[in-house]
Amino acid sequence: MNIFLSIPFLVFMPLVLSMLIISPLFTSNEVTVRRFSKGVFGFHFLYTLLMLLFFNSSNPYAININIFGMDWIQSLGIKFSLKIDTVSMILSVLTSFVFFMASISSKFNIRKNHKFYYSMLMLLETAILGIFTANDMFLFFLFWELEMIPAYFLIGGRFQENNEYQSEAKKSAVKFILFTFAGSMFMLLGILLLHYYNFLSNGILSASFADIIDSTIPMGIQLFIAVCLIIGFGVKLPIIPLHTWLPDAHTNAPTPVSMVLAGILLKTGAYGIYRFNYELLPQSFKIIAPILGILALINIIYTAFVSYAQTDIKRIVAYSSISNMGLILLGLCAINKIGLSASVFHMISHGLVTCGLFMIAGIVYLRFKDRNINTVQGVATVMPRLFGFSVLIVLASIGVPLFAPFVSEVLTIIGTLNSDISIIIRFSALLALPLLILSSCYMLKFLHKGFFGEVKEEYLKINDLSVHEFVVLASVLCGLIIFGLFPNSIIGMIN
Amino acid sequence: MINDIFNILLPHITIGAFIILMLILGMILSPRYYKYARIIAVIGISAAIALLSTTQTEPQYFGFKNSIMSDSYTLLFNFIILVCGFFVTLLTKNLVKTVKRSAYTFYAILLTAIFGGMNIVSANDFLTLLVSVELLGFSSYFLISVSKGYYSKEAAFKYLLTSAVSTGIFLFGVSYLYGITGSLNFSNIYEYITANETSLVYTISAIMIILGLASKLAVFPFANWIIDVYKGCETSILAFLSTIPKLAMFGIICRLMVFPLSNSFELTFVIAILSLITALWANTYAIRENNVKVILACSASANASYALLTASLVSVYNLSTVIFYLICYVIMNIGVFAYLNIYGDNKNFDVNYFQGLYHKNHGLTGAYALLIIGLAGIPITSGFIAKIYLFTAIANSGFVFVPFLLGLLLLTVIALYYYLKILLPLFHETDKNYDVQKFSTNFSQKFVLVSSAFITLIIGLCPEMLIELCRFIAYNI
Numbered sequence: 001m002n003i004f005l006s007i008p009f010l011v012f013m014p015l016v017l018s019m020l021i022i023s024p025l026f027t028s029n030e031v032t033v034r035r036f037s038k039g040v041f042g043f044h045f046l047y048t049l050l051m052l053l054f055f056n057s058s059n060p061y062a063i064n065i066n067i068f069g070m071d072w073i074q075s076l077g078i079k080f081s082l083k084i085d086t087v088s089m090i091l092s093v094l095t096s097f098v099f100f101m102a103s104i105s106s107k108f109n110i111r112k113n114h115k116f117y118y119s120m121l122m123l124l125e126t127a128i129l130g131i132f133t134a135n136d137m138f139l140f141f142l143f144w145e146l147e148m149i150p151a152y153f154l155i156g157g158r159f160q161e162n163n164e165y166q167s168e169a170k171k172s173a174v175k176f177i178l179f180t181f182a183g184s185m186f187m188l189l190g191i192l193l194l195h196y197y198n199f200l201s202n203g204i205l206s207a208s209f210a211d212i213i214d215s216t217i218p219m220g221i222q223l224f225i226a227v228c229l230i231i232g233f234g235v236k237l238p239i240i241p242l243h244t245w246l247p248d249a250h251t252n253a254p255t256p257v258s259m260v261l262a263g264i265l266l267k268t269g270a271y272g273i274y275r276f277n278y279e280l281l282p283q284s285f286k287i288i289a290p291i292l293g294i295l296a297l298i299n300i301i302y303t304a305f306v307s308y309a310q311t312d313i314k315r316i317v318a319y320s321s322i323s324n325m326g327l328i329l330l331g332l333c334a335i336n337k338i339g340l341s342a343s344v345f346h347m348i349s350h351g352l353v354t355c356g357l358f359m360i361a362g363i364v365y366l367r368f369k370d371r372n373i374n375t376v377q378g379v380a381t382v383m384p385r386l387f388g389f390s391v392l393i394v395l396a397s398i399g400v401p402l403f404a405p406f407v408s409e410v411l412t413i414i415g416t417l418n419s420d421i422s423i424i425i426r427f428s429a430l431l432a433l434p435l436l437i438l439s440s441c442y443m444l445k446f447l448h449k450g451f452f453g454e455v456k457e458e459y460l461k462i463n464d465l466s467v468h469e470f471v472v473l474a475s476v477l478c479g480l481i482i483f484g485l486f487p488n489s490i491i492g493m494i495n
Numbered sequence: 496m497i498n499d500i501f502n503i504l505l506p507h508i509t510i511g512a513f514i515i516l517m518l519i520l521g522m523i524l525s526p527r528y529y530k531y532a533r534i535i536a537v538i539g540i541s542a543a544i545a546l547l548s549t550t551q552t553e554p555q556y557f558g559f560k561n562s563i564m565s566d567s568y569t570l571l572f573n574f575i576i577l578v579c580g581f582f583v584t585l586l587t588k589n590l591v592k593t594v595k596r597s598a599y600t601f602y603a604i605l606l607t608a609i610f611g612g613m614n615i616v617s618a619n620d621f622l623t624l625l626v627s628v629e630l631l632g633f634s635s636y637f638l639i640s641v642s643k644g645y646y647s648k649e650a651a652f653k654y655l656l657t658s659a660v661s662t663g664i665f666l667f668g669v670s671y672l673y674g675i676t677g678s679l680n681f682s683n684i685y686e687y688i689t690a691n692e693t694s695l696v697y698t699i700s701a702i703m704i705i706l707g708l709a710s711k712l713a714v715f716p717f718a719n720w721i722i723d724v725y726k727g728c729e730t731s732i733l734a735f736l737s738t739i740p741k742l743a744m745f746g747i748i749c750r751l752m753v754f755p756l757s758n759s760f761e762l763t764f765v766i767a768i769l770s771l772i773t774a775l776w777a778n779t780y781a782i783r784e785n786n787v788k789v790i791l792a793c794s795a796s797a798n799a800s801y802a803l804l805t806a807s808l809v810s811v812y813n814l815s816t817v818i819f820y821l822i823c824y825v826i827m828n829i830g831v832f833a834y835l836n837i838y839g840d841n842k843n844f845d846v847n848y849f850q851g852l853y854h855k856n857h858g859l860t861g862a863y864a865l866l867i868i869g870l871a872g873i874p875i876t877s878g879f880i881a882k883i884y885l886f887t888a889i890a891n892s893g894f895v896f897v898p899f900l901l902g903l904l905l906l907t908v909i910a911l912y913y914y915l916k917i918l919l920p921l922f923h924e925t926d927k928n929y930d931v932q933k934f935s936t937n938f939s940q941k942f943v944l945v946s947s948a949f950i951t952l953i954i955g956l957c958p959e960m961l962i963e964l965c966r967f968i969a970y971n972i
Contacts, residue, residue, distance in 0.1 A: 073959055074959060075962050076887060076962075138883065143874075145879065146874045148873065149873060156919075170919075174912075174915060177915065178911065185907060185908055186901075189904055192887055192890035193890055195887065195890070196891050
């Protein structure tokens with residue numbers, strides 16, 4: 001096996017470099033740290049693309065690239081095993097892309113503690129890639145817990161000189177970590193029971209996903225396990241009653257961190273539901289799917305209304321991502337090929353959109369020192385280039401044709417309508433279809449209120465986009481258009 | 496008798512000899528030689544560790560008319576107790592400076608406590624057990640009251656009273672058991688209860704014995720002492736108090752549960768429920784506390800209750816998880832108290848007192864943060880593996896215990912909150928101008944802290960060997 005073309009290299013490269021950056025040997029010159037980290041994230045993105053190229057190929061150098069296994073704790077049957085299948089490959093590419101964008105946009109948002117910030121960002125990337133590639137329940141759980149520490153420090157850390165939201169950021173970071181930890185404890189219960197009942201039914205002490213698919217677990221216990229897992233993933237996703245950490249965390253975090261949180265971190269919840277409930281416990285998922293479908297519908301509708309009522313720019317975007325995650329969940333609940341591919345596709349398109357939207361909100365906040373939509377006005381006058389990008393990205397997020405979200409939303413509805421699980425799911429699809437229009441309400445409010453209107457005197461000297469911001473927004477937009485025009489590149493892969 | 500000493504008691508006797516040496520030296524040497532006391536104690540403990548290899552483990556050896564035994568289980572526990580004793584002795588440098596006159600006596604008492612702990616684990620007889628428990632207990636009262644001030648005396652007195660009551664309960668249980676079986680020897684009792692039907696009296700006596708012993712672990716009816724004792728106690732003594740009595744008590748409770756008290760189904764439920772109540776009490780108590788010592792007291796009580804719950808669901812697999820958990824836990828605890836010993840001011844242990852120390856000393860505070868993360872059970876530390884391993888044991892014990900497991904899991908979320916309370920101020924920025932020179936760091940404190948953090952990290956990354964060892968020990972009991 002080629003060491004430099006393998007999953008452990010993909011996953012642990014950021015970890016090793018984060019250790020390098022935080023060590024006292026590394027220079028504390030902030031420009032060097034920033035450029036080095038940008039280089040690391042850029043290289044990692046290219047490397048992931050290389051993996052994508054060799055993925056499933058018959059190239060002799062790339063054989064066995066899809067799986068890596070090593071014994072770890074034999075007495076519990078825990079293997080250090082990583083595996084890449086199509087879904088995790090796609091999500092890994094998205095992960096490294098979003099992190100690359102976040103590192104570029106960090107230039108203006110991060111003013112202090114550069115070494116700590118970049119090393120935590122890299123640690124977070126390792127944890128998230130670990131979640132996407134783990135092929136063993138306990139390894140998955142390890143990465144799931146590991147991800148909390150860097151996420152905590154990124155949300156609550158002090159990275160700006162005078163941040164009026166600092167104390168709130170700390171509080172919301174604690175809220176984030178407690179919610180996630182509580183959820184993950186339910187998940188741990190599910191995993192422990194799954195591990196034990198798999199042992200009872202198969203006779204093998206193993207925690208790897210491949211062994212658990214074969215096991216026959218009694219239906220009642222399977223349902224119990226499934227509900228525990230759903231609670232665990234539902235905190236991250238988030239499913240409605242468990243969502244209260246999200247708006248706070250996303251609003252108070254620095255802009256690049258919000259991009260990562262909304263772009264990738266929420267997807268780990270959806271990925272978990274796909275990996276555990278959808279794949280490992282299919283019988284019980286068929287029973288819970290209608291309930292989840294209703295919850296997803298509530299996600300879509302309720303948060304759309306809440307989002308419309310917000311005045312904080314970042315909060316609008318934060319609530320909009322809960323709404324979109326509901327759509328992803330709905331696609332998974334359909335339990336068919338179209339629903340699944342639509343769901344994964346929407347993870348990509350929403351990842352890109354939300355990355356762009358948080359970037360826009362961050363730029364506005366950076367220039368105007370204000371996030372209230374009623375007081376920030378006239379952005380279009382002083383920042384015409386930002387306005388152009390904003391219009392396009394907002395249109396994309398509403399689901400206008402030519403952009404990726406359009407395809408994924410339509411596909412989700414089609415997949416859900418074709419679902420043969422339950423009438424409830426088809427019914428919720430029918431309800432979701434008109435309610436997607438709600439997204440245009442809050443998104444256009446975002447655009448309309450903030451960007452038009454008289455510009456105040458003191459804001460007239462504000463500069464338009466800098467090169468870094470331009471690059472981020474342009475690449476997000478490129479991604480949205482490319483996947484909008486060639487949706488088959490992803491859907492074909494999943495099917 | 497010579498045979499017995501050479502087969503099992505050589506380490507114990509070594510410690511005993513050093514106790515007598517200490518007492519003699521304390522009488523004849525003037526107080527200005529107080530520094531050598533610590534070195535002699537370290538030498539004594541190291542010699543005992545080296546002599547552990549002489550004990551007979553295969554097959555089990557019963558000495559002194561069956562009242563003391565030795566197998567791989569006692570060997571492991573004695574080893575950990577001695578290693579903890581070694582670390583604790585290293586930490587006492589600053590404390591002894593304040594009691595120069597009685598430095599030798601202090602170490603004699605510390606060694607007596609270690610001796611008592613070793614004897615508890617090796618006991619095969621309720622009389623030996625009682626004497627050893629009292630030996631450990633009385634040494635602990637003196638050790639707690641060593642530091643100056645009113646609070647340490649208060650703490651020692653409270654500990655004395657609680658222990659006296661719990662010893663009474665323990666003895667009451669033993670008397671019932673003696674009444675049923677006519678023997679105080681573990682092996683004889685085990686033979687009797689496997690051959691005969693057991694009654695309600697047997698269950699009551701079993702519950703009383705376990706409760707009496709578990710008071711040293713701060714389990715529910717006797718849990719309150721831990722708050723005051725931890726508050727009033729010096730940090731290096733806390734390093735002792737949170738490890739050696741705990742190890743010794745778990746050593747004997749697990750053995751009692753497996754052998755003489757194994758025949759009572761109700762015992763499991765009573766202990767499990769009491770452990771859950773303890774966990775609930777300890778974790779909720781710590782939420783509103785701001786004193787690091789009190790938080791750690793609650794954490795000690797809570798962690799002991801997790802392990803006790805698992806130990807009460809008697810099986811060999813569970814026993815191995817409990818041993819693994821204990822080893823990881825005591826190592827982390829010693830490191831934490833080593834850090835408090837370096838930076839703690841004896842009067843002020845408020846969490847905000849430690850604000851911003853990360854920016855003053857990256858290495859030591861990083862190690863401390865790692866240990867706290869380990870106590871909270873977050874990955875790449877041994878605490879994570881230990882938690883997972885412990886909870887697999889409860890999950891494997893049957894669906895009846897799933898509510899208990901869920902309760903414990905949710906309580907660990909509360910636990911995370913108070914661990915974060917300790918952890919986060921370390922990284923905050925502060926205007927306080929710490930003069931790092933003010934803190935008298937010495938090599939041994941740093942050594943204890945760094946080595947425990949290192950072990951925690953290593954076990955967190957490759958736990959396989961230690962798990963295998965624990966399984967081997969558990970299957971050979």
